[in-house]
Amino acid sequence: MFNIVKKEINWAGKNLSIETGKIARQADGAVILRWGDTVIISTAVASKKSNPDTDFFPLTVNYQEKFYAAGKIPGGYFKREARPTESETLISRLIDRPIRPLFPDQFRNETQILTTVLSYDKECDPDVLAVIASSAALSISGLPFQGPVAASKVGLIDDKFVLNPSKEIVKNSNLELVVAGTKEAVLMVESEASGLTEAQMLDAVKFGHENFLPVINLIEELAKEASKPKWEIENKDFSDLKSKISSEVRDHLVKAFSEKDKKQRSSMIGEANEKVEKLFEGDETYTKVQIKDQLKSLEKDIVRTKILKEKSRIDGRKLDEVRDILCEVGIIPRAHGSSLFTRGETQAIVATTLGTSDDEQRFESLEGMQKSRFMLHYNFPPFSVGEVGRVGGTGRREIGHGKLAWRAINAALPKHEDFPYTIRIVSDITESNGSSSMATVCGSSMALMHAGVPIEKPIAGIAMGLIKEGDEFSVLSDILGDEDHLGDMDFKVAGSADGITSLQMDIKINGITFEIMEKALEQAKKGRLDILNEMAKAIKESNKELSQYTPRMEKIQVDKKDIATVIGKGGANIREIVEVSGAKVDINDSGEVTVSAADQETRDKAIQMINSLVEKPEVGKIYSGKVVKIMDFGAFVNFLGKQDGLVHISQLASKRVEKVSDVVKEGDEVKVKVIGFDRGKVKLSIKEALDS
Numbered sequence: 001m002f003n004i005v006k007k008e009i010n011w012a013g014k015n016l017s018i019e020t021g022k023i024a025r026q027a028d029g030a031v032i033l034r035w036g037d038t039v040i041i042s043t044a045v046a047s048k049k050s051n052p053d054t055d056f057f058p059l060t061v062n063y064q065e066k067f068y069a070a071g072k073i074p075g076g077y078f079k080r081e082a083r084p085t086e087s088e089t090l091i092s093r094l095i096d097r098p099i100r101p102l103f104p105d106q107f108r109n110e111t112q113i114l115t116t117v118l119s120y121d122k123e124c125d126p127d128v129l130a131v132i133a134s135s136a137a138l139s140i141s142g143l144p145f146q147g148p149v150a151a152s153k154v155g156l157i158d159d160k161f162v163l164n165p166s167k168e169i170v171k172n173s174n175l176e177l178v179v180a181g182t183k184e185a186v187l188m189v190e191s192e193a194s195g196l197t198e199a200q201m202l203d204a205v206k207f208g209h210e211n212f213l214p215v216i217n218l219i220e221e222l223a224k225e226a227s228k229p230k231w232e233i234e235n236k237d238f239s240d241l242k243s244k245i246s247s248e249v250r251d252h253l254v255k256a257f258s259e260k261d262k263k264q265r266s267s268m269i270g271e272a273n274e275k276v277e278k279l280f281e282g283d284e285t286y287t288k289v290q291i292k293d294q295l296k297s298l299e300k301d302i303v304r305t306k307i308l309k310e311k312s313r314i315d316g317r318k319l320d321e322v323r324d325i326l327c328e329v330g331i332i333p334r335a336h337g338s339s340l341f342t343r344g345e346t347q348a349i350v351a352t353t354l355g356t357s358d359d360e361q362r363f364e365s366l367e368g369m370q371k372s373r374f375m376l377h378y379n380f381p382p383f384s385v386g387e388v389g390r391v392g393g394t395g396r397r398e399i400g401h402g403k404l405a406w407r408a409i410n411a412a413l414p415k416h417e418d419f420p421y422t423i424r425i426v427s428d429i430t431e432s433n434g435s436s437s438m439a440t441v442c443g444s445s446m447a448l449m450h451a452g453v454p455i456e457k458p459i460a461g462i463a464m465g466l467i468k469e470g471d472e473f474s475v476l477s478d479i480l481g482d483e484d485h486l487g488d489m490d491f492k493v494a495g496s497a498d499g500i501t502s503l504q505m506d507i508k509i510n511g512i513t514f515e516i517m518e519k520a521l522e523q524a525k526k527g528r529l530d531i532l533n534e535m536a537k538a539i540k541e542s543n544k545e546l547s548q549y550t551p552r553m554e555k556i557q558v559d560k561k562d563i564a565t566v567i568g569k570g571g572a573n574i575r576e577i578v579e580v581s582g583a584k585v586d587i588n589d590s591g592e593v594t595v596s597a598a599d600q601e602t603r604d605k606a607i608q609m610i611n612s613l614v615e616k617p618e619v620g621k622i623y624s625g626k627v628v629k630i631m632d633f634g635a636f637v638n639f640l641g642k643q644d645g646l647v648h649i650s651q652l653a654s655k656r657v658e659k660v661s662d663v664v665k666e667g668d669e670v671k672v673k674v675i676g677f678d679r680g681k682v683k684l685s686i687k688e689a690l691d692s
């Protein structure tokens with residue numbers, strides 16, 4: 001019934017197997033990958049017909065984690081997996097980025113990759129396995145995929161590289177780097193580091209590449225036995241069409257791509273588009289998509305040739321030159337920290353907000369319920385590129401760019417015990433013409449320093465580009481949007497003056513050499529230092545004082561036995577403290593109470609209420625209290641918050657009292673003195689308090 005093909009190797013000390021032929025047989029390609037007890041299914045399916053009106057490759061990648069994979073039932077009301085989590089979105093992008101460049105330009109069939117975690121052992125991380133499984137499914141599908149690719153994760157422990165470290169090991173690692181590529185070259189790098197040198201990062205990429213080569217061999221062996229017939233892709237010759245377009249608008253486009261102003265350049269390119277449309281009006285020889293493709297190809301040739309041959313860029317800069325930069329801080333009065341970072345025609349308003357542990361991000365994953373004290377949210381409104389667009393939920397691109405900036409900044413943040421605030425950064429892109437994610441990194445660093453967050457060192461980021469034809473190449477610093485679209489590489493490097501904290505690389509061709517990568521890293525360091533110098537003109541180091549609007553924190557320690565008292569039944573006491581005082585109150589399992597409020601008076605009030613709850617009554621001490629109950633034999637008085645004591649009728653006044661209600665009534669505020677204890681009950685006296 002089943003025609004099963006299975007291949008396996010020992011990889012990083014564990015058995016890695018890839019199997020096909022048993023499950024999901026109606027997909028074009030389907031595999032089950034297992035490493036340890038982590039099991040992943042990946043399927044690849046493409047539409048059998050190409051849409052002639054599609055001017056891009058419609059590839060969709062969806063990675064998903066089933067909670068049953070870790071023996072869990074999802075939280076929430078509906079108890080089922082719903083919209084993708086941030087982690088699932090980021091891994092979907094991780095799969096997409098090394099795979100997309102390996103499809104031919106003329107392939108426009110709608111293609112979908114679905115990769116699902118079926119089992120998770122909490123040791124074998126599924127992210128790189130998802131890339132491998134997706135590559136394997138494509139490699140046996142018959143689709144025109146020019147792979148296979150593989151991926152690996154690299155850690156750095158005690159100055160030694162570790163292959164595919166578990167999440168527990170990564171916590172103590174100075175590096176978490178994912179690298180993906182083919183046998184010949186690297187296609188994608190994603191990393192977070194604690195200030196490593198360029199040489200260390202390059203060695204880590206080489207280490208990861210060398211160690212995933214056996215996996216590529218494994219996929220190739222599987223494909224030899226299980227691959228379906230290759231799809232035939234028709235290669236049409238459009239040289240005549242391109243020549244006709246060139247004769248009409250080439251000179252106009254050359255002039256357009258010499259215009260430094262983005263809006264003016266876009267307007268001139270739009271004029272060229274209109275000329276081409278009129279040229280082929282009524283001509284049904286070619287489709288609109290084919291005409292548009294050849295016009296784009298001409299634009300690409302003009303820009304790339306100018307850079308390679310003349311070493312001249314669109315805006316006239318040198319290859320290693322960074323655009324003009326202007327930095328400001330304190331532009332938002334009530335934000336705890338804020339900055340405005342402008343680099344050429346890219347601009348970001350960045351705000352930092354400091355909060356308490358109540359403000360931490362809580363999220364559910366296969367690892368269980370987790371918390372994060374640092375959030376970085378990136379927003380890219382359509383007006384930033386002069387367009388009208390839909391404003392709705394956060395897109396994949398915004399999540400990805402935000403996480404890239406998060407990685408760059410995270411390594412520089414102080415430890416929680418040194419700075420116990422929850423930190424949220426929001427970057428709103430107000431203009432964009434290349435590398436808004438790196439503008440976010442720079443703006444975030446300045447906003448943190450302005451907020452008084454004691455970061456180790458300022459962090460800056462720069463985006464590098466590449467133009468490559470044969471063996472000839474040019475590396476570009478601080479790329480423009482057009483240079484990104486028409487180039488071969490998007491290489492983002494962030495870090496301090498001393499080392500790299502984050503690196504992300506995406507290649508749009510079939511890979512690059514380590515020589516090019518080394519050149520890009522060297523050039524990026526020069527650009528990063530230039531940007532840091534400009535940032536220092538606005539702010540050099542973290543402010544010593546927090547903003548007047550930042551909630552200050554004070555800590556007091558209570559006995560562990562009193563934790564329940566502070567919290568109260570169902571949280572009643574702590575809610576009352578918050579409502580009455582206006583402060584935020586948090587208590588942990590060790591009895592440490594954190595009181596947060598912007599002003600001292602509010603904090604003092606909350607601390608007083610907490611102390612009154614946990615303070616133990618002392619014999620001979622006088623307290624203020626309230627009569628809460630009248631009995632024939634005396635009155636019960638509430639003091640020290642929720643502490644009650646009995647004032648016997650004989651202790652109400654110096655004279656004989658016939659009836660308790662003759663002296664006090666419920667609700668009266670009175671002074672009482674502790675005169676003793678009777679089997680744990682507190683004995684009080686109004687008479688002695690008056691005589692004292």
